[in-house]
Amino acid sequence: MQEIRLERSQYQCVISPYAAPVAHVRDGETAVFYTEDAFWGDLTSEDLDPKQLNTYSNPLVGPVYVEGAHPGDALKISILDITPTRDIAVSCIHREFGALQYNRRVKFLNDPLPLKVYLYHYKDGVYSHGNRLSFSPDPFIGTIATAPEIQAPSSNTPFEQGGNMDVPDVKPGNILYLPIQKEGAYLYLGDCHARQGQGEACGAALEIAARVTLKLEVVPGLTLRQPRIESPTELMCIGSARPMEDAARIACYELVQWMIELGWDAMDAYQAITMDSSLYVGNMVDPNYSLVAKVAKELAYRK
Amino acid sequence: MQEIRLERSQYQCVISPYAAPVAHVRDGETAVFYTEDAFWGDLTSEDLDPKQLNTYSNPLVGPVYVEGAHPGDALKISILDITPTRDIAVSCIHREFGALQYNRRVKFLNDPLPLKVYLYHYKDGVYSHGNRLSFSPDPFIGTIATAPEIQAPSSNTPFEQGGNMDVPDVKPGNILYLPIQKEGAYLYLGDCHARQGQGEACGAALEIAARVTLKLEVVPGLTLRQPRIESPTELMCIGSARPMEDAARIACYELVQWMIELGWDAMDAYQAITMDSSLYVGNMVDPNYSLVAKVAKELAYRK
Amino acid sequence: MQEIRLERSQYQCVISPYAAPVAHVRDGETAVFYTEDAFWGDLTSEDLDPKQLNTYSNPLVGPVYVEGAHPGDALKISILDITPTRDIAVSCIHREFGALQYNRRVKFLNDPLPLKVYLYHYKDGVYSHGNRLSFSPDPFIGTIATAPEIQAPSSNTPFEQGGNMDVPDVKPGNILYLPIQKEGAYLYLGDCHARQGQGEACGAALEIAARVTLKLEVVPGLTLRQPRIESPTELMCIGSARPMEDAARIACYELVQWMIELGWDAMDAYQAITMDSSLYVGNMVDPNYSLVAKVAKELAYRK
Amino acid sequence: MQEIRLERSQYQCVISPYAAPVAHVRDGETAVFYTEDAFWGDLTSEDLDPKQLNTYSNPLVGPVYVEGAHPGDALKISILDITPTRDIAVSCIHREFGALQYNRRVKFLNDPLPLKVYLYHYKDGVYSHGNRLSFSPDPFIGTIATAPEIQAPSSNTPFEQGGNMDVPDVKPGNILYLPIQKEGAYLYLGDCHARQGQGEACGAALEIAARVTLKLEVVPGLTLRQPRIESPTELMCIGSARPMEDAARIACYELVQWMIELGWDAMDAYQAITMDSSLYVGNMVDPNYSLVAKVAKELAYRK
Structure with missing residues (x-):
């Protein structure tokens, strides 16, 4: 199993497309x-x-x-x-x-x-x-x-x-x-x-x-606008923006989009997350606020 | 047990100090x-x-x-x-x-x-x-x-x-x-x-x-600035404001104040909620947004 | 000319539909x-x-x-x-x-x-x-x-x-x-x-x-959603809301609506205020922020 | 007078410290x-x-x-x-x-x-x-x-x-x-x-x-946190942030700081911009909103 351990001088404080890779991993590698x-x-x-x-x-x-x-x-x-x-x-x-x-x-x-x-x-x-x-x-x-x-x-x-x-x-x-x-x-x-x-x-x-x-x-061809999380029982979307309501809207909007991908009608998905979802604040201190909207897989995968 | 049931014409769509009471209850009454x-x-x-x-x-x-x-x-x-x-x-x-x-x-x-x-x-x-x-x-x-x-x-x-x-x-x-x-x-x-x-x-x-x-x-003499909730296991403060971060700050600020009332140092309480609290969105649709900060009683009541 | 001068005890700190009028004025009266x-x-x-x-x-x-x-x-x-x-x-x-x-x-x-x-x-x-x-x-x-x-x-x-x-x-x-x-x-x-x-x-x-x-x-039948101001040379709309961008949007939206009333196409009015309008902060301290969007009458009344 | 004219392929859509300079100018050069x-x-x-x-x-x-x-x-x-x-x-x-x-x-x-x-x-x-x-x-x-x-x-x-x-x-x-x-x-x-x-x-x-x-x-040693503008008659500070009130606060805060540099007491400067300054929205459409606070030099330079 590849171990990636850097020298102190190698750490990055920007997430840059301009830096040289410190390691290469294969698709599927741990x-x-x-x-x-x-x-x-x-x-x-x-x-x-x-x-x-x-x-x-x-x-x-x-x-x-x-x-x-x-x-x-x-x-x-x-x-x-x-x-x-x-x-x-x-x-x-x-x-x-x-x-x-x-x-x-x-x-x-x-x-x-x-x-x-x-x-x-x-x-x-x-x-x-x-x-x-x-x-x-x-x-x-x-x-x-x-x-x-x-x-x-x-x-x-x-x-x-x-x-x-x-x-x-x-x-x-x-x-x-x-x-x-x-x-x-x-x-x-x-x-x-x-x-x-x-x-x-x-x-x-x-x-x-x-x-x-x-x-x-x-995952070839899965084009996302924002990060998503999957737990054993839940689907989650993260919105990062300011003011905080912009982040909350992005998280909810993306969750509706995910449910549409799973076969839901948009308005029904909007109803579903209205009745049975979580929406919590990840951070309220960083340059953007991050909010997380989540829904149970049991609900999202219903036919 | 007193039952309060109104005629349709008696309902109020404002929370007004100017209306006549529809009922009186005693302190301690259900x-x-x-x-x-x-x-x-x-x-x-x-x-x-x-x-x-x-x-x-x-x-x-x-x-x-x-x-x-x-x-x-x-x-x-x-x-x-x-x-x-x-x-x-x-x-x-x-x-x-x-x-x-x-x-x-x-x-x-x-x-x-x-x-x-x-x-x-x-x-x-x-x-x-x-x-x-x-x-x-x-x-x-x-x-x-x-x-x-x-x-x-x-x-x-x-x-x-x-x-x-x-x-x-x-x-x-x-x-x-x-x-x-x-x-x-x-x-x-x-x-x-x-x-x-x-x-x-x-x-x-x-x-x-x-x-x-x-x-x-x-509760005589308990002067609050905002609503609080107590569950069997948790203390919660609600902040209602716009933008949403103002509501989040109010909820967290009030939770710190509650912990100060319980004997906490302000900075220690600020640390405590940083590590072990919840912060969720109650509503993101009303004229003010309502956020809820909560902490376990087990933590809040520690000596 | 009617003069309206109150006793100290008569002043109001709410803008209430429930108070008794302190004076009556006629339509058109100064x-x-x-x-x-x-x-x-x-x-x-x-x-x-x-x-x-x-x-x-x-x-x-x-x-x-x-x-x-x-x-x-x-x-x-x-x-x-x-x-x-x-x-x-x-x-x-x-x-x-x-x-x-x-x-x-x-x-x-x-x-x-x-x-x-x-x-x-x-x-x-x-x-x-x-x-x-x-x-x-x-x-x-x-x-x-x-x-x-x-x-x-x-x-x-x-x-x-x-x-x-x-x-x-x-x-x-x-x-x-x-x-x-x-x-x-x-x-x-x-x-x-x-x-x-x-x-x-x-x-x-x-x-x-x-x-x-x-x-x-x-002005009978002029149904407004927000306050408007007319100066000798300008039309202005005021938006009061939080966060401040909500107030700014309301002010601009209402100005577009005013221009539509004057015969403008909506998208052209949107263009017009993009190129030649003012947008200033009235207050940034009150329970709502108030922003003012203004456009010259010379532009608004063009045919 | 040096003229800087790029090929189409040379334009940049990021403001990057990592790109190679396209030209050099001397201090004081037009x-x-x-x-x-x-x-x-x-x-x-x-x-x-x-x-x-x-x-x-x-x-x-x-x-x-x-x-x-x-x-x-x-x-x-x-x-x-x-x-x-x-x-x-x-x-x-x-x-x-x-x-x-x-x-x-x-x-x-x-x-x-x-x-x-x-x-x-x-x-x-x-x-x-x-x-x-x-x-x-x-x-x-x-x-x-x-x-x-x-x-x-x-x-x-x-x-x-x-x-x-x-x-x-x-x-x-x-x-x-x-x-x-x-x-x-x-x-x-x-x-x-x-x-x-x-x-x-x-x-x-x-x-x-x-x-x-x-x-x-x-200007050696003039360490700024934000952009400033000087017109023949006015001093201006720009704040860029979200929500818009954060941008407005930054612009006003920086204007107070500039006046402190000019010899003002902080609270007096805060009073002065309360009574006699402008605060307008530069943009309300970009990833950050930009607001401009300005004060007349005549006021700012008073002794």
């Missing part, structure tokens, strides 16, 4: 990716300031060239396993970032919140920072994308080919489908979280370095 | 409310147009005067039971309303969607409209509010004292807390749904008339 | 209205806190019953004169209100800005607070509305019948058209500003008490 | 740039469909390497002249783009508007398409940016280093200041408009090919 945490593994003490450590966060492994992947196909990513590679996780309240304070896009004249770093230690099945702040792991991939054809978005941004969606359903047992715009797909991933609530309120989850095992397959 | 569906019970055929039938939708029972309720207190509403009073439910795709088409607030020059009414029949434990569109009941109250001190919002609007939140967790087994701004609380309710997905995509759920049993208690 | 400033005239020292003084701001004169005004007509309001009735104007940076700090709708955990009250004195044709902060008057009506049929919005809110739009073009020399939903129109006004920039950034302009002279005429 | 229109000059008949013609729109000239430009400096761009190079201009109503119809970010199930292309001919000082649609020129640069350090945004996107702002004040007689993030600045420009209203409602202005004359100077 590969292992060693990812760094969002802070480059440098936030090792609660006295450090992440802004002093690195200019860019969310270093990614990639681009990985998937053989046989053509523009207009989809990349089917079966998430087999995520294993943390250290026994700590790190989070922090940033000075000018997060849902409950002003930030780069919501500009206010108030004083910032004070920086506060949280180091969590893993022991006996939980990540803990004191008694109250202890959480069992439920790991997922925060950032995963194929490259756009000509743009190069930041590794902090969720967009139409994936990116920093921070959606907890991108986790082992589930399958992620990403649109392909570039020959070879150019897959990037990183920013794993040991656990995160919906919304990722303060903007930093339980950030971990991880060993990620993925099976990569090309 | 009462039964007979509510009409969102379409006044008039949408009895798929050939009818709801806009032709009534000028205003969501007729409410109220105001109900709760004795001992003073401004600055909270109204604790234990939802004991919701029983549909007919064997049909009704939904519809409106011409200019809903998440996936232009509407009164999102004005476009495109042609409207065609009107389509869906009558669902209840039999053998499911509401059905053909084979695909069949749903088991999970009833809740779509619209419930206390009156503002001086304003009178539409029964279609969710706001700081509740209103048309369309939040599926306002259901039997849970407790809703509403702010009180007016002597006697002036409770209004109606617009019950036999079932609804998160977001209420098309804008009309499985709309039903119902018999609603509530226990009403005053 | 009347004079004495309005109080947004702070009830109480903010007479820079050491006072407006939140301590009054629960509600923006006290209004009204409702004024306009004879012959029926639902479905428009109220044509020719603004003839606005004369300040004191030689001071007042503004303030609120603790939790304004465009550049968190507020009731944008909830953050940051510390508030400190309260700062600014008293301006009028002399030699300018309102001054020191040398830098001196401004020549360009007075307009901040809040003016007809009552909704059944709702009662706050005097702080702009909505479909007008309200707290804070649009500087509601000024002498211009004509405001408001939709009528209630027999008698139920006109309310107040909150005059000696001057205000576009956006009303901090949320309080040069707030003044004023003597306002209006000519009121009913 | 240069001439020949730009193509947003449709590559291919939309030469009203029967053509722009989506069939080219995958990407807004082809740009660049990157131009400015000698002596370092990250942390500003690029001062004096716009000396814009001369159209053809006697036609082109606009169109797109099927799924523009302010008054659904589009890639506002996803609805309605039918699209029909495509309609408008060719305008220039004669006797006006661009005309029939009698009603005739407009005098007031040309400006729709898209102009320096490259980000590592990202590569689309030429359709406005962002922190400029881009597709579609702000009519980027015109002859004014000076544009852009942040520099990359050695050599990497200037790109194109998408000139013969005229455009505020908001660019339908999403395509009077699109022209042009000969653009710019004087380029480096």
